[in-house]
Amino acid sequence: MAVKGLPASWRKIPQRYNLIGDECKTCGERFFPPVTICPNCRRTGSLERYKFSGEGEIFSYTVVRAAQEGFDFQIPYFLGIIKLKEGPLVISQIVDSDPEEIDIGKKVKTVFRKVREDGSDGVIRYGYKFILDR
Amino acid sequence: MRKVAIVGIGITKFGELWEMSYRSLAAEAGLKAVEDAGLSGDEIDALYGGTMTPGLFTDGQEHGGPLLADAAGLTGIPSTRIEAACASGGAALRQAYISVGSGINDIVVAGGVEKMTDVLTPSATFALMGAGDQKWEGFYGVTFPALYAMMARRHMYEYGTTEEQMALVAVKNHANGSKNSNTQYPFKVTLDQVMNSTPIADPIKLLDCSPITDGAAAVILASEDKAKELTDTPIYIESSGMATDTLALHDRKSLSRTDAAIKAGKDAYKLAGITHNDVDLAEVHDCFTIAEILAIEALGFCNIGEGGKFTEEGETEMGGKIPVNTSGGLKAKGHPVGATGIAQAVEITEQLRGEAKARQVDGAEIALTHNVGGSGATCVVHIFKRRN
Numbered sequence: 001m002a003v004k005g006l007p008a009s010w011r012k013i014p015q016r017y018n019l020i021g022d023e024c025k026t027c028g029e030r031f032f033p034p035v036t037i038c039p040n041c042r043r044t045g046s047l048e049r050y051k052f053s054g055e056g057e058i059f060s061y062t063v064v065r066a067a068q069e070g071f072d073f074q075i076p077y078f079l080g081i082i083k084l085k086e087g088p089l090v091i092s093q094i095v096d097s098d099p100e101e102i103d104i105g106k107k108v109k110t111v112f113r114k115v116r117e118d119g120s121d122g123v124i125r126y127g128y129k130f131i132l133d134r
Numbered sequence: 135m136r137k138v139a140i141v142g143i144g145i146t147k148f149g150e151l152w153e154m155s156y157r158s159l160a161a162e163a164g165l166k167a168v169e170d171a172g173l174s175g176d177e178i179d180a181l182y183g184g185t186m187t188p189g190l191f192t193d194g195q196e197h198g199g200p201l202l203a204d205a206a207g208l209t210g211i212p213s214t215r216i217e218a219a220c221a222s223g224g225a226a227l228r229q230a231y232i233s234v235g236s237g238i239n240d241i242v243v244a245g246g247v248e249k250m251t252d253v254l255t256p257s258a259t260f261a262l263m264g265a266g267d268q269k270w271e272g273f274y275g276v277t278f279p280a281l282y283a284m285m286a287r288r289h290m291y292e293y294g295t296t297e298e299q300m301a302l303v304a305v306k307n308h309a310n311g312s313k314n315s316n317t318q319y320p321f322k323v324t325l326d327q328v329m330n331s332t333p334i335a336d337p338i339k340l341l342d343c344s345p346i347t348d349g350a351a352a353v354i355l356a357s358e359d360k361a362k363e364l365t366d367t368p369i370y371i372e373s374s375g376m377a378t379d380t381l382a383l384h385d386r387k388s389l390s391r392t393d394a395a396i397k398a399g400k401d402a403y404k405l406a407g408i409t410h411n412d413v414d415l416a417e418v419h420d421c422f423t424i425a426e427i428l429a430i431e432a433l434g435f436c437n438i439g440e441g442g443k444f445t446e447e448g449e450t451e452m453g454g455k456i457p458v459n460t461s462g463g464l465k466a467k468g469h470p471v472g473a474t475g476i477a478q479a480v481e482i483t484e485q486l487r488g489e490a491k492a493r494q495v496d497g498a499e500i501a502l503t504h505n506v507g508g509s510g511a512t513c514v515v516h517i518f519k520r521r522n
Contacts, residue, residue, distance in 0.1 A: 012269070033270050060291075060389055062283035063336045064275065068263055069256035071275040079280050079335075081384050089384040091271050104291050115274060127274070 009125050014049075016127035019110055021088065023050035032088040054110030055133065056084040061094065061102055070116050082108055082130055097132040109133040135235040139361035139368035140518070142171025142354035143480045148468035149318040151348040156192055156249040157205040163350035163473075164206035164245055171354040171364055178354075179239035181206070181213040184226030184246035185472035190261035192252050202245060219265030220421060222246060223475025224505030224514030227353065228374045231516075234355045241360060246476035247350035258346050262471070265508035267382035279335040279343060279422065281383050281509040286337055286424035288389040292439065295427065297337050299442030301328035303423035304341050304465055306451050311462020313492040318347055318468030342423040347468030351476035353483065367487045372500075372517040375402030383509045390439075394513040395432035395504060402502070402515040403434075410434035413517075414498040415485060416456060417478035419506040420463040426450075429504050430458060433515070452495070460485065460493045475505035475514060486520040 014020045021032030025046040029038070032052060038045025061080040064071070071077070078094040080102075094102055095113065108130040117124040144166025146159050154162075160183070168175060183202040188195050195201065198215030218225035223246030230244035250258055263272040266281060289295045305325055311317040323341055331341040361368035377397035380386055387393060403409055410433055418433070420426035427441030435456045436444035444450065450458035461467050461481035464474060482501040484490045498520070505514045 060284040060288045062280050062287060062338075063333070064277060064280050065332075065336075066259070066277065066279065066334050067256065067275060068259040068272070068277055070260075072256060074275065077275065079274070079276060079284070081284050081389065091276055091382070091384045092274055104287070125273070129274075 006123060009123065017112065019052040019054055019128055021050050021052060022047045030087045032084065032090055052084050052086055054128070056082045056108055058094070058102065058104055058106045058108055059083040059089055060104060078102055080108070080130060093129045095129045095131060101132055107133040136237060137358035137370060138231050138234045138355050139358060139370045140353050140479065140483050141356045141361050141364045141368055142167040142173065143352070143483045144168070144170060145316055145351040145477055145480045146349050147316055148347050148349035148470060150251045152251070154249070154348060156188055156195070156247060157201070159249060159348060159350040160202050160245060160247040161205045161207070163247065163352040164243060167243065167352035167354050173241065173354065173364070175208055177241055178208055178211060178243055179241050180211055180233060181208060181243045181245065182216055182226040182229045182233070183213065184216050184218070184222035184224070184244070184475055186217060186219055186222050186248060187261050187264060188249065190253070190264065191248060191250050191258065202247070218512045218514070219507035220419070220469070220471040221475055221505045221507030221512040221514050222472040223351070223477065224503065224516065225376070225475065225512065227475055227479055227516060228376055228514055230355050231371050231374050234357055240357050242355045243352055244355060244476060245350065245352040246473035248470035248472040249348050250346045250470060251348050255346065270382050277335065278509070279338050282422040282424055283335040283338045284383065285389050285428065285509070286422070289424060289427065290337070292390050293442070295442035297329065298325065299446050300337070300342055300423040300427065301325055302445050303420060303426045304328045306445070307420060307459050307463040307465040310452065310460050310493060311466025314462050314467060317462045317466050318345055319466050338422055338424070344421045344464035344469035347470040349468055349470035349473050349477070351473045351480050353476055353479050368521070369483045369486045370519045370521060372519045373402045373405035375399060375405065375515040377401070377513055379511050381508065381511050386510070392428045392432045392506070392510040392513065394510055395429060395506065395515070398513040398515040399433045399504070402517050406517040408500060408517065412500050413456060413502050414500050415460055415495045416458050416502040416504065417461060417463070417481050418458055418504040419474070420459055420465050421469060421506070423465070425506065426458065426463065433502065433504060452493070457495050460490065460495060475503070478503040478505060479516065479518070482518050486518055
């Protein structure tokens with residue numbers, strides 16, 4: 001894995017820290033992650049930044065027991081595809097929740113967490129994760 | 135488009151091949167194919183090589199076009215690396231088919247190779263995640279088994295598919311693979327063994343997964359005129375369908391359906407002037423057992439949502455309604471990602487030539503390959519036909 005510079009992470013701070021995506025004013029669909037062109041309206045679309053509430057429900061989930069490099073120390077961990085209240089689906093870890101309670105349809109909300117770090121002296125990258133909302 | 139036929143095939147042993155390098159694998163498959171076609175190297179007009187990421191899997195080496203031509207002793211000809219993740223082989227076959235069909239070239243090699251065991255498993259897992267969306271999936275610790283696990287979970291939720299039904303895909307493909315000498319794992323497994331294997335990403339277990347594999351495969355394509363000069367058993371490529379979907383799984387319209395495969399399949403059937411009922415056997419992309427269930431549904435062999443039941447009823451076994459993955463599939467044969475799409479075409483050619491020995495589907499006339507990149511973002515479908 002290549003040693004990464006900072007700009008790629010810095011550029012995504014609005015999305016990863018604040019769950020900011022886009023809304024197309026032409027068709028009304030909301031997108032997360034942000035898009036550069038509305039796939040429905042293409043050039044007739046009109047995109048505006050949109051901040052999602054962070055509320056949603058579990059659409060699908062799994063428990064990762066064999067991780068890619070950088071995540072070995074976290075296993076086992078839950079991953080979910082979350083359906084945000086405002087429409088889009090997003091993939092994320094589900095943390096700090098009773099494993100027995102995690103299931104399709106359960107309500108979740110975002111929390112701000114450390115996602116990964118590049119070794120002991122590397123950059124620490126933060127972003128959203130989800131917890132069960134009760 | 136003029137008619138295009140396969141006139142030569144070559145495949146290496148698939149497995150953890152410590153003594154073989156990326157280059158020696160590619161050369162072995164290519165030379166076997168050229169020899170099978172009865173050609174000499176100077177009759178080859180061009181090469182298309184499917185390979186996903188030699189850079190991440192080996193030593194930083196890219197520039198696959200000249201690399202592959204050089205390895206095979208074909209320096210000088212136009213040679214292009216084709217990358218479509220795990221569908222790189224299928225995409226290379228499609229480019230070679232278009233190249234000959236268009237009339238630009240008469241004889242072309244379509245090859246595929248991957249050397250995956252030179253890096254440790256966590257690094258291979260990271261490299262493979264390049265087939266998904268590294269920014270919006272990989273960043274959060276997503277792995278490929280995790281993506282297919284979430285598709286499986288959704289399929290179970292929506293259609294009542296069971297873990298046992300998925301496990302039966304592995305049981306069938308290992309039974310087929312036990313009759314194939316090139317296979318990485320040429321042995322049978324039982325339902326209990328699959329069900330009790332190590333959990334990887336629930337509900338996916340170790341024996342639901344295709345392995346990490348070294349291997350290469352090549353086919354030689356020729357125009358109809360050339361093909362008839364070269365062989366008595368040309369295997370015609372009737373059509374090629376290819377489609378894409380969103381890179382990230384969570385952006386798809388459905389998690390329990392593979393829309394790119396549905397579209398690629400429809401296009402291929404239409405171009406070949408056939409329906410799924412005409413297909414005698416299929417090699418499909420079973421990178422995970424759920425993937426074969428999704429494939430047989432997308433290709434129309436059974437209804438959407440009924441792939442688990444269809445498998446359980448034995449319809450995809452040898453002697454069933456539509457034998458699927460007679461080679462052993464990615465599951466048993468192994469999955470050197472760039473080589474897989476070409477290896478599928480090798481199996482189909484052996485079947486349609488009537489040379490598949492213990493795996494032979496009697497009277498096979500029309501066959502299909504289905505090769506997927508990522509969690510379904512690319513799908514390439516080819517239809518092949520034997521003519522008397």
